[in-house]
Every structure is written in structure tokens, then in C-alpha cells.
Amino acid sequence: MATVASQALPGDKGSDEATHYLTSFLNKTLHIHITDGRMFVGQMKCTDSERNIILAMTHEYRQPSQSDVKLAAERHEKAGRNGNVKVDMKKRFVGLVVVPGQYITKMEVEG
């Protein structure tokens, strides 16, 4: 159930295949990493030739800041645990976003 705006030239085989491929991502959960280190996880609703991507129900994930790591390390120590300190990424809901293609560094699909 996806459409392609009609500008696609009929008979352009490469383009048809590409559209077909991209269509398979619709409503799949994507993980999009961008240049500043953040990652966006949401369902793909739309894309175009510049790889701009609209994600719905999106969460933003961010690497923990230095102070977060420090704090976690102190807690870890206080609790008398050994081994590596695990710090969660900072997560927040941001809803409907468009990620411009120029900032994308990596894309992953779930499932």
C-alpha cells in the first residue's frame, strides 16, 4: 500500500526497482544516526531523492554526557560493583521528525 508520486518516468527500470526497494521500508522501524552523534528511532513514512526521511513516533537517543558517565561511575563504585560501568543513552520522545539526508551517517532497519 504505497504510492509513488507520478513524476517517475515510465519504463525506467532502475528507478522502478529503487522505488520498490525503498517502499519496502515504509512503516519499518529505522535507526538513523546523524553527524552530531544522535540516533533517531522511528517508523519511516516518507523519503525522497535526497534521502530526507520522515519518521513518525520517533525517539531521540543521545550519548550520555561526561557528567552522566562520572555520576554512573561513582554510583557503580559506591555500590561496590566490579567490571565495566554501563550507562544508558539518554532517550526522549520527539514525535514526528524529518531527518535531512545530508546529516545521515548510518541507517539501520529493525527486524
Next chain:
Amino acid sequence: MTEDQQHGSFNFAAHRLAQEARQALSFGSRGVKDVTAEFATAAKQLQPGQLVKDDYFTLFEAVGALEIMDPKMDSGCVPEDDSFEAEFDVCRGLEAAEIIWILDELLCLEAAWHDGYPLSQTVFTSLHVDRLLSPDNNAPYNLHYDRRPAGDLSNDEQLVHIVLRAYCLALIKCSQLVLHTVQSQNFYEEEDFVTHLFGRELLPKLSTDECYRLLDDALRFITTLNLPADTSEALKARLAFRRNYLAALIDDTDDWPDLIARMEVIDSTNSLGRPLREAFSDKVQRQLATSTPPRPMLQVSWKDAYARWTKMCAGIIETERLTSFWICQSPHCLQRAMWAFSYLEPQPNTFARAYLQDRLFGSDRITEDVSHFDLLLTDIRDLVLAGDPLADPDSFQVELPSDPRHQCSRHIEAFMDKAFEEYLNVYRMVCQNRCRIRRTFTQAIPIMDALETEAIRTDEELNRLAPREAMPNKSGAKVQLNPLTTWTKFYKVQIMARTIQLGFETEIYLPDELCTMYWLLSVFAHHQCSRIEAIERHLLVRTLSLLDHPQQNSRYAAECMASRDWLRSLHLQWDATRMMALALWRLCGILMAVRIIEAPKRDFAQDQLLYDARMKPYLSVNNEPIPSLQDLDRARQNIKSVEVTCKSIEMDVKEAKAHLAEVKMMSPEQAKYVGTEEQWKREMKQLETTCVAIAVQASQLMRIAGKHGKKGAQEGDSLKETVEASIPPPEKRYHGWWVVPQLKERKM
């Protein structure tokens, strides 16, 4: 689309939603596959402008998407030369002067939140509050999380960890309580108030008692410090304010006047604070769950905030006064009180309005001794059934099924059940913002009309069970009172009239529509007057029959007398409204006839379509439909020349003034304005001044027309070049509901 296809697409949509929900929940449970290169290659093969998109996703929705990495849109975007988090250590010690400043800044931001700004721009920008609310902070909510700081704390540190922390926790608790009150009542999100918490929780597990304890500890701690007396008092006043405000919010006290007094102390010591702007930052928005672009932290001056707090407390004190015992005994006194509250200057904020609603509708009683049922029954009795065994509360107690009083009471009860919601809205809706009062009243019209149909049916039953004497009406035909129909119609038309009057106040009519709307208002007022006259005739018969047997029921006789006064006051008020509306209809009508007020040029507009559009809220009325465009046009033909019209206006105004003069003499008990005497007096004055203004403008028109020899000007003539009219904005009017065009001679 065929039905099958439709079903198909519904099913598909349902399936899709289920799938989306599953995916949203299942994050992380399945592996991910890197598709960076393939995706990029495929995207490049699309034509410029070509989109691959989900059918259920519209481009309209796409407009609402936040653009990532655009600093104006993306609240998580960190400029290159900036740090992600504010670099301020919330655990570091602060001097008393800095604490005072922070507490006052928090009061400023809290006031802005009450005023309708989101928490993300206000209270949440405090880094101390942010730390306490942080998702990884847990009870007992310390600024230093669960880390116990090494060694003894300095005084400055204790000021932060004991005083500032206690204050912030209590502030968060207060915000939670305010939010709860607002959300439990009618309000309009974004329009009145923003309830969004941006993924944070307002410490639901922190008890009020714990807040009290922390504040008390803080107060005690301050006395142990060797602070200058004024600084020490300043801190204590702020903590005491917070403690008492919290107590007032959870109904431990209702000492709002005390809060105003404390606010005065806070105001007088505000200058002791030393600014510490770093303690606040809009960078917190980078970590708040939000689907809105970043917004700057709000700047509120202390002077503004102080005024807002004082007004809010005053508003709440007023809600208590306006719902006091005697006012609540009379539905009409209470209705007046509602309007008086809504028209306090400035209009009470959302919390005060919710607080009032909560007082009246928080339970099934208005006050301890008046239930909502009593309120409605008293209303019906006051207006249409004074001194009548029908609708007498005693009749509801009769249990003998064969007794007509028992049977009638059951029918009345059934009707009241249907009327309840809309009837209580007559009170509740007045607690909304001004535009919403008008709109919800507009929506109430068809509901009231349907209720009227119900009332007609019930009245038929009542007439069958307990036949009563029919009375000749104005034209001599014998008619029944039909009490419930009359009552419902009275409220329906009152609501219709209010929508027009609020329409004037909220400026929804163009100058060329004023004429029509005033005419319609005069028609409504006319209906009300004849309805009241009919009630009066029936009341008179009832009173006389009671006088025949004076020993029988003195309560009934007293009710009749009270109702007689009440009906007379209503009659006079509606008469005054009618005459003023007629005078303004004539004034606007003649101004249009001689082209001083002109309709804007509309190429495709037809009178009927314009009429239908403007009258839309009233067109659905089936019982006694509103007049047609043809009726309106016929009426307008009575507007002849400038001279004749101005003379009629003079007569109308004179009559209106006479009615006002008479109703003004009535006591608060007679005209049911107990508790709102001051507002009543002011309103009477405003209406009288409006009358004078109408007369002045009419004679102004005469004078200018006379000067140019155009007194006889009428439809078809033009005084456009001679006279100019301006429509005063609401704040320039003597009364917001009455628009009197201002006329002046055009300079040649």
C-alpha cells in the same frame, strides 16, 4: 469507493495501526541490519521531487514534522560552540542573596505558567528543579542524587540543600495540585493552559506532609544561621508563603488573604536578591520530551509576577465570596455571581476559574444544603411555578402512587434528569474564556431546542394528570401555562441573546452586520417579554386563589410575592434590552440606508447566503424558528428618513431609560443580585450611559444632516461624503455588549 473497498481499507488501517503499535513496543527485541549504502543508492535513483511515502501519511501531516539539525526547529540541536548541558553545579553552595533571587525568579516563572505558558519555558528551566525531576533521581529526591557529600556542609551549601531544595520540592508539589484542579474541570488546552509535562513526572510519590516537614526544617535552619535580620525575614517569608500556598491548595486552609499579605512582604524584600542567571537555562529543553521547536525561556518582571500572584489570590477570595451561603440559595443570584466573576478585571486565570468550578461541581452539591437537584428545582419554581403544588419539593415526597402529585413529580424528575447537564452548563460555561463562552452557548442552542421538545411532551403529561385553568393570552385565546416549556424556552432564548451580545463583545460582526444582529436581539427580547407577561398572568391567578384561603399556605403566598418581583425585574431588563436594541437597529439601519456604513464589496455574495452563514447557530431551532431574511427586509422598510428615524431613536432611548430607572430601584432580593450589588450598580450605570450615547449619536446625525440640508435623506440618498462612522473597540465602549457607532462630520 464501494462498500467492500471501504471495509477493506478500514481493515487495512486497523491492521496497520496494530502493526505500528507492535513495532513501537518491540524496539530492541530484534536485531538491526545496516542498510546505509543500499538505501543511499536507491534514493539517488529517484527523480527530483519524487516521493516514496505511506498512503496513510499525508503531506499535510508532513508540514508538522520537526526538521532535525535546524536550530529553530530541533530542540536537541546543539550549536558547535555550545555545550549540551548547562554548566552549573546545582550542588554548589549559594549565598542567601542568591537564594532569594532564585526563589523570586521561580515565582515569576510559576506565574507565567499559570498564565498559559508551558513548563518547559518556565519552571522547568530552573536547573535545581530540573535536577529534582530528572528521571534518574529517586525519592527522597536530593540535589546530589544518592551521593552523600563528604564532610560537613558549609552554610552556603546547606542553604541550597535544605532551603532551596525544600522550596523547589514544595513548588513542584504545588504545580502538581494546580494541574490536578485545572485538569479536573473544563478548560481549553493551549488556549487557556498548557498541561504538558514533557515526559517528566511531578513527584507523585512525594507526600504533602513530607513537603511540610522539609519546609519546617528549612524555616528552623534559617533561624540558626547568623544572617542579617532582613535577609533572614525575607527567606522565612518565602518559605512561609510556599507552605501556606501548599496548604491552601490541598484545602488544609483557605487563608488566601494571608497569601496576599505574605506576597507583600516578599515584594518589599525582592530587592535583597542578587541575580544568578546561570541557575536557569533553556538548555533543559534538549532533554525534555517534546514535539515542539525550542522556545526561549520566559522573561517575567517581578512587578508583573507580583501583580499576577496578587490578582490570582484575590480572584480565589472572590470565588469564595461569590459562592457564599446566601448567593447559593438562589439560582439567579448565583448566575449573576458567575457572570460577575467572569467579568472581574483582569479576567481570572485558568486556575481560579477551575477552582470556582470545583467548588460548585466538585460534588453533587452547590453548598452543603443545596444539591444540584435543589438548584434546578428552585430555578423552575422561581420562574414559572411559584406557589404551585406542582414542583413543590414536598410533592416529591408524596409516595402514594395514585396521588397526582406523586405522578407529576416523577414526570418532572424525568425532565430534570434530561435538563441537568445543559442547565449546569449555564453556570459552568461562564467560567470559560470569553470566546469559549460564546461558542459553547452557540452549541447549547440546538440542545436547548431539543430539551424544549422534551418539555412540551412533559407538560402535556402534567396537564393530563393535573389539569389547570387555561388563561386568555394577549389575543384572547385560552392557553395553558405549560411551565416546563416556558422555562426551557426562557433559558434557550436567553442563551441565544447572550451569544449575540458576546458576539458584539468579541467583535465577530462586521459593521454592516450590526443592524441585523441588533434587530435579531430585539426580536429575542420581544419574545422574552411576552413570555414573562404570560407567566405573570398565570402567577396573578395563582396568587389570587391563595388569597382566598390565606390560612392555607403562607409559604406559597410568600413565594408568589417574591416571584412577582423577580418577574417584574426580568421584564424591565428585557424591555430595556429590547428598546436599546431597537434604537441601535434603527441607528445602524439609517446609517446603512444613507451609505455611511457600507458592506464591503463581495462579488459572489448573495443576501440569503450571507444571512444563512451568520444565522447558522440559530437556523437549527425548530420550536419558534428565527425570523427569515424577508422578515428582516420588511422590518428595515420601516426605517424611513434620517429625521423620522432619529426621532424614533429618541423615543426608544427614552423608554429604555425609563425601564432602567425603574429596575434600578429594585432591591437585591427582589431582582436577585444578592452578593453582586456592586456589579449590578456598575452595569446599570453602563447601560444608562450607553442610552445617552445612542441619543447623542442620533442627534449628532440630525445636526450634521441638518447643516447640509439633508434631514430628509433616506434609502437611495448618500451622506457618505458628509458623515463618517467609526465602530468603537470593546474597551472604548460603555458596555462591551453594546456597540454605538461614533459619528462625525467629514472634513471637506
